Amino acid sequence: MNSLDLALMGIKNLLRRKARTILTVLGVMIGTASIVVMVSLGLGMDRAFEQQLESYGSLTLIDIYNNMMYEMSGDGSSSEGQLYLNDDAIAQIEAMDHVEFAIGFKRFDSKIYSGKYESYTNVKGVDFDKLALMGIDLSQGTMPSKEGQYEALFGFQVSQNFYDPNSRTPYMNPPQIDIFESKIELLPTSQYFEGRRPRGYVLNPTGITSEDDWNYAWDIFMDYETFEKLKADFDRKNRTNSDTQNGGSRRKEEDKNQYDEMKVSVDEVDNVQEVQQQIKDMGFEAYSLTDALENMNQTSSLIQMILGGIGGVSLFVAAIGITNTMVMSIYERTKEIGVMKVIGAQLKDIKRLFLFEAAMLGLIGGSFGIGISYGISLVINKLVSGMGGEMGYMGASILSYIPAWLALAGLGFATMIGLIAGYYPAVRATKLSALEAIRTE
Numbered sequence: 001m002n003s004l005d006l007a008l009m010g011i012k013n014l015l016r017r018k019a020r021t022i023l024t025v026l027g028v029m030i031g032t033a034s035i036v037v038m039v040s041l042g043l044g045m046d047r048a049f050e051q052q053l054e055s056y057g058s059l060t061l062i063d064i065y066n067n068m069m070y071e072m073s074g075d076g077s078s079s080e081g082q083l084y085l086n087d088d089a090i091a092q093i094e095a096m097d098h099v100e101f102a103i104g105f106k107r108f109d110s111k112i113y114s115g116k117y118e119s120y121t122n123v124k125g126v127d128f129d130k131l132a133l134m135g136i137d138l139s140q141g142t143m144p145s146k147e148g149q150y151e152a153l154f155g156f157q158v159s160q161n162f163y164d165p166n167s168r169t170p171y172m173n174p175p176q177i178d179i180f181e182s183k184i185e186l187l188p189t190s191q192y193f194e195g196r197r198p199r200g201y202v203l204n205p206t207g208i209t210s211e212d213d214w215n216y217a218w219d220i221f222m223d224y225e226t227f228e229k230l231k232a233d234f235d236r237k238n239r240t241n242s243d244t245q246n247g248g249s250r251r252k253e254e255d256k257n258q259y260d261e262m263k264v265s266v267d268e269v270d271n272v273q274e275v276q277q278q279i280k281d282m283g284f285e286a287y288s289l290t291d292a293l294e295n296m297n298q299t300s301s302l303i304q305m306i307l308g309g310i311g312g313v314s315l316f317v318a319a320i321g322i323t324n325t326m327v328m329s330i331y332e333r334t335k336e337i338g339v340m341k342v343i344g345a346q347l348k349d350i351k352r353l354f355l356f357e358a359a360m361l362g363l364i365g366g367s368f369g370i371g372i373s374y375g376i377s378l379v380i381n382k383l384v385s386g387m388g389g390e391m392g393y394m395g396a397s398i399l400s401y402i403p404a405w406l407a408l409a410g411l412g413f414a415t416m417i418g419l420i421a422g423y424y425p426a427v428r429a430t431k432l433s434a435l436e437a438i439r440t441e
């Protein structure tokens with residue numbers, strides 16, 4: 001008996017008992033939909049975590065700081081071979097596999113003023129050519145050039161955090177400051193001055209970063225040359241040392257740190273942890289958003305296993321239904337099986353027939369289950385995601401995610417469950433005695 005004949009006979013047998021077939025398929029459909037939707041919720045959590053972290057910055061960037069514990073030996077002196085935050089370190093890091101580039105930042109705390117309003121912020125000296133490689137977007141204006149006087153790039157939150165120090169409620173109802181139309185004065189120090197504040201420097205804002213990127217939201221950026229000139233000129237005029245007035249953020253001249261921090265761009269998210277570990281082995285402190293993502297993914301994986309197990313119970317019940325259907329089919333078709341044996345049907349053909357029918361129950365139920373899963377997922381994303389947005393749930397655009405591989409895996413799993421559930425009835429059918437089967441009414 002060829003495969004086509006077996007398939008046609010199996011389909012006829014399923015259609016002959018429509019009610020039983022529909023009920024069995026319904027069980028498989030519910031089981032498949034349950035397990036796919038449950039797993040999709042876990043996958044949706046993964047994507048939500050990733051989207052939320054990406055709103056804080058790039059997942060392929062590593063932040064590097066000097067490791068003070070590593071630098072000092074037991075007697076308090078500098079350790080030999082310690083790598084400092086300088087151009088040599090950038091060259092070594094950029095030579096690593098999977099590293100696209102590294103960029104150094106010089107930093108000092110500062111206060112900025114706009115009329116009677118003031119605010120605190122960080123000013124960072126940076127190479128704007130490399131900063132552009134980091135994919136920084138602007139909501140307004142352009143990048144600074146070296147030609148203008150005190151040109152600077154503003155993070156979008158900087159202009160939104162001014163306050164009136166003389167107000168009874170200085171942080172309530174912050175003023176809306178247009179940095180392009182207002183005079184923005186900067187003091188390259190957060191030190192409090194008694195009496196009249198020293199004269200600062202009028203900045204020339206050229207652009208504001210995009211509100212989609214929180215990584216640069218709170219800082220003011222200027223090129224290295226402007227940064228050093230402004231700070232040194234302020235110290236000379238006011239007889240201060242902004243290095244020591246900024247909480248020790250800047251190192252003394254005898255130290256070898258050229259930068260206060262660095263950022264490293266990695267080609268793929270999957271390679272971030274590997275590069276980060278190499279940087280730590282050099283003696284630096286290194287952090288990235290993938291640290292938080294890995295912890296979130298571990299939690300999500302556990303949740304996926306629990307949810308998948310709950311859905312698997314439904315599919316297990318459906319497997320029992322398939323077994324029951326096929327066993328009942330054997331009792332009803334005993335005489336038919338006997339006739340098939342008498343006319344020369346091979347045992348393997350009988351076995352294949354029953355396995356085919358069981359697999360079809362799983363396949364049909366799985367197909368409808370996948371369709372139902374997409375429908376449920378759509379409803380979840382429309383309703384629950386909207387509720388999450390109203391509650392302030394940031395970063396998540398979907399809560400249920402069904403990738404193609406999950407749909408195919410669900411369909412294959414349902415079919416496999418059908419085959420497994422139908423194996424016992426198929427073997428039982430092959431063991432029936434032909435003569436006794438023919439006598440059965």
